[in-house]
Amino acid sequence: MYDIIVIGGGPAGLTAAIYARRANKSVLVIEKGSFGGQITFSPKVENIPGFCEVTGNEFAEKLVEQALNLDAEVECAEVLSVTDGDIKTVHTDSGDFEGKSVIIATGAKHRMLGLDREQDFVGEGISFCAVCDGAFYTGQTVAVIGGGNSALQEAILLADLAKKVYVVQNLDFLTGELKLQEKLLAKDNVEIILGHTVKAVLGDTQLKGITIANTNGNEKQLDIDGMFVAIGLIPQNEMVEGIITLDNYGYVVSDENCKTDKNGIFVAGDCRTKRIRQVATAAADGAVAALAACDYVDEK
Numbered sequence: 001m002y003d004i005i006v007i008g009g010g011p012a013g014l015t016a017a018i019y020a021r022r023a024n025k026s027v028l029v030i031e032k033g034s035f036g037g038q039i040t041f042s043p044k045v046e047n048i049p050g051f052c053e054v055t056g057n058e059f060a061e062k063l064v065e066q067a068l069n070l071d072a073e074v075e076c077a078e079v080l081s082v083t084d085g086d087i088k089t090v091h092t093d094s095g096d097f098e099g100k101s102v103i104i105a106t107g108a109k110h111r112m113l114g115l116d117r118e119q120d121f122v123g124e125g126i127s128f129c130a131v132c133d134g135a136f137y138t139g140q141t142v143a144v145i146g147g148g149n150s151a152l153q154e155a156i157l158l159a160d161l162a163k164k165v166y167v168v169q170n171l172d173f174l175t176g177e178l179k180l181q182e183k184l185l186a187k188d189n190v191e192i193i194l195g196h197t198v199k200a201v202l203g204d205t206q207l208k209g210i211t212i213a214n215t216n217g218n219e220k221q222l223d224i225d226g227m228f229v230a231i232g233l234i235p236q237n238e239m240v241e242g243i244i245t246l247d248n249y250g251y252v253v254s255d256e257n258c259k260t261d262k263n264g265i266f267v268a269g270d271c272r273t274k275r276i277r278q279v280a281t282a283a284a285d286g287a288v289a290a291l292a293a294c295d296y297v298d299e300k
Contacts, residue, residue, distance in 0.1 A: 002028045003297045004290070005090050005099035007079050007239070010037020011279050012269025013105035014063040015286030016293075021070035023294045028097060029067065030090065032078035036060020037107055039279055042123060042132060048279050056123075059279075079106075079239045084262055086300075100300060101264040101293040104244075104252055105286065106236040108270040108277065113145065113198050113229060125207020126227050130154040131278070133226075137162050140225035143210060144168070145198055151230035152176035152184050158228065159187040166222055167192045168212055201227070235271045247273055258289035264300075266293050 004020045006013045009031030020027045034040055042056035051059065068074070077092035088102045110128040112118055118126065127133040130144075134157055142162045144155040147169030153176075159165050167174075167184070172195045174181050184190055195214050202209040207227060213219040235250045244260040244267075245253045251274075252267040254260050260267055268285035270277045 001087075002026045002073075002097065002099040004028075004101050004103060004293050005030065005088065005097055006103045006105055007082075007090065008037070008105035008107055008269070008271075009035040009064075009074065010105060010107050010269060010282065011039060011059075011063060012107070012282040012286040012289075013037075013103070014067050015283040016103050016105060016268055016290040017067045017072040017286075018063075018070060019287050019290035020294060021067070021072050023291070025294055025297060027072045028075060028099065029072055030075045030077055030079055030092060030097070032076070034060075035064045035074065038109070044136065045132060045279070046135065047132065081239050082243055082265075084243055084265065086264075088264060100297050101266065103258075103286075103289045103293055104237065104240055104260075104265065104267040104271060105269045105282075105289070106239075106271045107282075108233040108235040108251070110229060111232040111234055113231070115198065115201055118201055121201055121203065121207045121227075124205060125203065125225065126201070126229065128229055130157045130228055133228075134158050134161050137226045139163050141223065142166070142226040142228060143222060143224045144228045144230055146230035146232075147171060147174040147176060147194075148230070148232075149176045149180060150232075151228075152180040154228050154230050155190060156180065156184050156187070159184070159190050163189065165190045166224065168196050168198060168210075168222075169194050170197045171195070198227075233270070233277075237271055240265075256288075257292045258285055259292055264293075264296055266296075 003025035006029045039056040077094040083089040141164040143166040196212040200211040209223045252272045266289040268289035269282040
């Protein structure tokens, strides 16, 4: 029996574990993949408070080390479902675990293009965050894939850094806000390519280009140094679907205290409804959710 079970071992989940252990609560962190979350894919991060520069792996290792030094328990398993009640039961592929409270910190994965070798280039030319990685492409040529608000915002930021920015949209029009479109079109170094999809990524160990094609199947190659994929996020909340309220996009609905509509179930990080999804905000959520969970356990 644990005071708090944290589902997810990224910055939000590990921060929650750190705060909960410092409040002398028993904590189990369950992670199905590698501890640290998506930050581990970033070869260099420069926007984490307290670090002028750090690799994603180094930052993740420090978080894990801090949680373990505080005697948080960890379990490598995939959570299949959660049973609500006065005592919460977390069902995994390696057994069941019981807790007085649960913090959902499963994150949101970036929607991929589904191309051969795409995963091989993540962190080696393929990125998902211009705020995080845009500076690495200063003076170079990049492509942004997508035409919604997120893609346009990425392209606007990159246009101030890169030599050339291609925006590749599969539709014959951009779907982002008109003001963002106007701001992007005012950039001299931006070329918008509509009605095209990415068919292949090119390069050996580092991304060197992409092949795109229009609806007629006519292909052409773009020589680029980096590609920013901005075609949406997929929250990983399947295990709590039907247990707590999710919005139309699958994100957990919560208040500013990271509480869900079920007593004793909290949420932190990219898997919840929020505007900004960054490492700093994930860690903030983890602290808030942990303290709220501690209060709940104390009251019970």
